Each structure stands twice: as C-alpha cells, then as structure tokens.
Amino acid sequence: MIPRGARPGGEPAEEERTQVMSDPILELRGVSKSFGAVQALYQVDFHVAPGEVMSLVGDNGAGKSTLIKCIAGIHPFDEGEVVFEGQPVNIHGPKDSARLGIEVVYQDLALADNLDVVQNMYLGREEMDGLRRLDETAMEARAKETLKGLSVTTIRSVRQLVAGLSGGQRQSVAVAKAVMWNSKVVILDEPTAALGVAQTKQVLDLVARLGEQGLAVILISHNLHDIFQVADGITVLRLGQNVAEFRRKETNQQEVVEAITAGQLSKVPGQQEAMA
C-alpha cells in the first residue's frame, strides 16, 4: 500500500481501503507541466485503481484538463513518472495511451451526427469480413451487446442516427464506444455538464456500472452532488497542485469545497506526511 496524503478527519477504515484501494492501475508520481511561464501542474500525485471511480475536481484553471490531456498523450509531461500496471511507461502520443487501454470521453463527445450508433462506435476501427467489406452484422451485434452489458436501455435502435439522440443517449454512446476496446482506464470529462436531471442520473448510473465492471474511471466534474453519488475517491486540484485527496464515504461536500477554494498549496508531495 502506498501511503497517501493524510486526510483531515482521521484514518480511513481498514475495510474501506482493501475494498477500493487495490494496487493502482495508473499512477502519476510528481508530474509537472508548464506552458511557457504558466505552471499548469506542479508535482502532482494521482492514482486510480481497477474498479475505482476517482473523481478529479477543482476550480477553473486548476489543471484538471491539462492533467487528462497529458494522460491521454496530447501533451507530454515535463517531469514526473507515469506508472501503468506497476510498470513505468512513457506516453508520447494518443496512440500510446490507447495501446495501454486508456480511453478518453471528451466533453464534446466526438460523435459524427450523420452516422448511426453502430457506425460511431466503430469509427476508425471498423470490422471487415473476408472480402474486405464492412462487416455490418458483426459490428451491429457487438455494439448491441456492449450497450446491453452497460444496461443502456434508452437507445431504441442502434441503427438510429446520432443526430436524433438526446444528450444523455449521446453520452452513453460515447462511453460505450470508449469501453468497447478492452480499455482499462476510462476518463470522462464533464459527462453531465449539459444534461437534465433524468439524463444526468442515466449517465451517473452508467459511470457506477463501469466501476462495478472493474474498470478504472477518472471522472472530471464541477458538480459535487454528482460526484458524491458515484465517486469512490476525490482528488482535489488547486492552481496546478494536488491539495487534498478524500475517500467519499468519510468526507462531506463542505470539506471538499474548502479544499477546492482554499486548499493549502504548501501541501506539496513529501511534505504531506510531515504536516499530518
């Protein structure tokens, strides 16, 4: 067990630890990133384990997007170590992270409106039959199976154009597309940002199911209410630094809000134990 930063409010229950904090599948150790003079990330530690929904919160400009873009390989980290399944890895581009099994569902979803659900889920990875034709039946069958496995029941037909889907349905398609490829870590960027109440619930249920199926989920959200419904762990970023990490069951919204707005920036790695 890697010692984590002490959390105000006492030791986590031993049972809780063993349940959710198995060995992390993805771990960042002291990663930093700057854009010119702007220090976007400074010595950030972060980890997520299989079956865990780890949410990443912070105010605007806290570095959440930079962190996930670096994990996804869009930007390289300036320093620090990335450990995947216990092995140090180098992520130089989106292909590297995809190969490791890291999938990102971006806020704008990246779906083509003029294609149907199956075509979107297989975009860029179409299955071919023996004659190099698109194998529509195989793709349709597996897309249906994936949606069924995630208990997505709101989509009437997988041959519907994405243009005709609601926001929650689109989010479900985008998530299903991400988990279809034996992915191990799924990063969701503000999945409920533009959704109504019922659709938000749909998506949060889906997020919870991803965790139950043993995937590591990184959930970025501004909405603490949503986070407290599904997250196992909460990592708080403030001005590019990891200022606190909570287990959801032992904290409350007020504590998290305090960390987001006034978390101690001096709490850099290495000093945390001393301070506690």
Added chain:
Amino acid sequence: MSAVAAPPAPDPSHPKDTIGAYARRWWTDVRSGELGSLPIVVGLVIIAIVFQSQNDRFLTAGNFVNLLLQTAPYAVIAMGVTFALLLGEIDLSIGFVSGVGGVLTAILLTPDGNELPTFVVFVVVLGAGLAIGTFHGLIITKVGVPSFVVTLAGLLAWNGVVLLLIGSRGTVILQNDFVIGIANDFLAPGVAWILAALCVALYVGVQLNAVRMRRRANLEIDPTAIIVLRVVALAVALAIVVAVANEDRGLPYAALVVGGLFIVLSYMLNRTKFGRHVYAVGGNAEAARRAGINVDNVRIACFALCSLLAVIGGIILASRLRSVDTNTGGGQALLYPIAAAVIGGTSLFGGRGTMKAALLGALVMLSIDNGLGLLGLSSGTKFVLTGAVLLLAVTVDSISRRGRAQSGRA
C-alpha cells in the same frame, strides 16, 4: 459476456417488423424531414406530365433514349462531385477538367501518324484526371487553401488548358470508332435484357445474404414483404428502361458505363472503410481525426475521384457530340452536375448524400433541359426555368432540414 449464450429468441425490445409498422416508420421519417428519394420521384412525375401535355413527343421511346444519352455524362460528373460535396467541400473545376478529358482523348486519338492505341489513351486520360484531382487535394489539405478558391483557380486554369490543347484548330473531330461508340452504339435487345436480369439477380443475392447474416447474428430482419417489394421495384424499373429503350435504338453503351460506375461507387461508399470515413469526415472531421482516420488522405482521395469521374464524363460528352471545341467543358458541364447532386438531396454542408441522389438528380436536370428543348424555347427562358427548379429543389431541402432540426435529427 454471458449475452453470447442467450437463446436465439427474438429480442423482446424489437418486436418483429410488420409492413404496417414499417410504413408508419417511413411516414414518421418523411414528416420529420427524412425525405429520401420522395421529392425526386414526385418531381419526375410532374415533369413528365407537364412536358407530355405540352409536347406529345416527350414520352416517346426515341426521346427516352435521347434523354439517357444526354443524362449520362452529367450523371457521371455528378457522382464524382458528390464525393467533394460529402466532405462539405466543393469542386468548381469539374466542368473544365471534364473538358480536358474530352479534348485530350480526341487529340491523342486523331489519326495524324502519331496517334496512340485506344487503350493507352484511356490510361493516359484517366491518369491525367487522377493527377489533376490529387493536385487539387494536396493544395487543399497540405497548404490549407479553401477548396472553393483552389477549384475556382482550377476552373480558370483548366479552361486555359482546353484552349491551349485545341490551339488554332478550333474544333477537333473525334475519329475513333470505339470512343464514338460509347454514346452512339446500342446494346442488342437480348443483351440488355440479360444484363437487367443479372442486376436483379445480384440485388436478390445481396438482400438474401444480408438476411442470412442478420438471422445468424440474431438481429432484427426487415419484413419479407418489404424485401420483395424492393426487388420488384428494381425489376420493374429496369424492365421499363430496357423495354422502352429497345423499342427505339436500344440501351446505349453510355448507360451501361453509368450503371457500372453507379454500382462500383455505391459499393465503395456503403460497404468499404473508405466510404465510411468519407461520411465521417463530412459529418465531423474532428471526430474522424480523433478516431484515428487520416482525414487529409480521405480528402485527397475524394478530390482525385471527383476529377477522375469528371474526365470520364468528359469522354462520354465528347463521344455524344463526336467532336470537341474551345467551348468544351464550359457552361452546363460545371453547373448541371452540382445542381443534379443538390437536387437529388446531397447536402452542401457535407455528410449527407448518395450516388443514387446524383443519378436521379441528373435525370431531373436533363429531363427539364430536354423538355424545354422540345418546346423550342429560347436558351434565355431555358436557363431561367432551370434556375427556378434548382431553387425549388434546394428550398425543399432547406424546409426538410428545418423539419429534421425540429425533430432532433439535425
């Protein structure tokens, strides 16, 4: 996953389709703006009624064969420009690129002592088409100049090339029997019937195979009556075309070229990775890029196809006119194909459009052109009326798009 072992019972969430349900769904689609080929078919019927009432030669076998011959070159060019339109781009150079194709063919085949074998000429001319389109595509993607500007420059430059190739001759007479035969020779009646039967058999085979595959994968299947209806519709349409054409001179080889290209290109768009990627780039280029699709290559290939088909259309046009001159590729050769694709239902904003749309749209454009010609109207009146029809078609598209937006189908 455990779902694999599920018993092959029909999925309860998808009750077996009945014709009634199918028809209701189709009507819902139409009302929400998913018009398909409906406006085109209605338009063709109206055109036939109007022109027949004005001049009873419009619906004769002889005029039908003329119509096929007139439509063929523009249909081919329209299928090409559909690839550019599917990307949300445009190719304004197709007219004069087709002109270059026609002129090059005529000149290289002129028996002046150093003419080339017909086969070699075809390779050279089609290669030139591919090269022109690839060149356009490279400038559009790698340099980042908008396609409108690149192909507008192409419109001027390839017009210049046509003039340079023709030189001081003014007119070049086509003197190669094979090329002239494309639009001036006709299939024997029996051969036309056999080809039509083969087409229907091919279609039946494709449909049956799809049903077999879907049944094996336990997916819902279209109702049998709908499949039968589709096959019968195709068979009747082909039978009418062949029967009427055989009444007169027969089915022209040009129609065969159009049909063959239609099958090949439709297959490419619907059944290959490339086709899927064309739609994806046209629908959401950023999504396509993130999905690992090489967007630039798809774009270049589309412009190359566009020019290649323009050149083929140019050869058919030259064959029909039996000569090329300094006006080759001007006027209608640019605007009719784009208008045809748009009338057929291809969106100028990309992502929506089919080969069928190009084909039917070309038929509408040329029916109007043909009918107005029979009425003996001046070119001025012809252009005004053709423009009005184009505007009407795009208006229908815009209104149906609003319907789609309201029903959330954008």
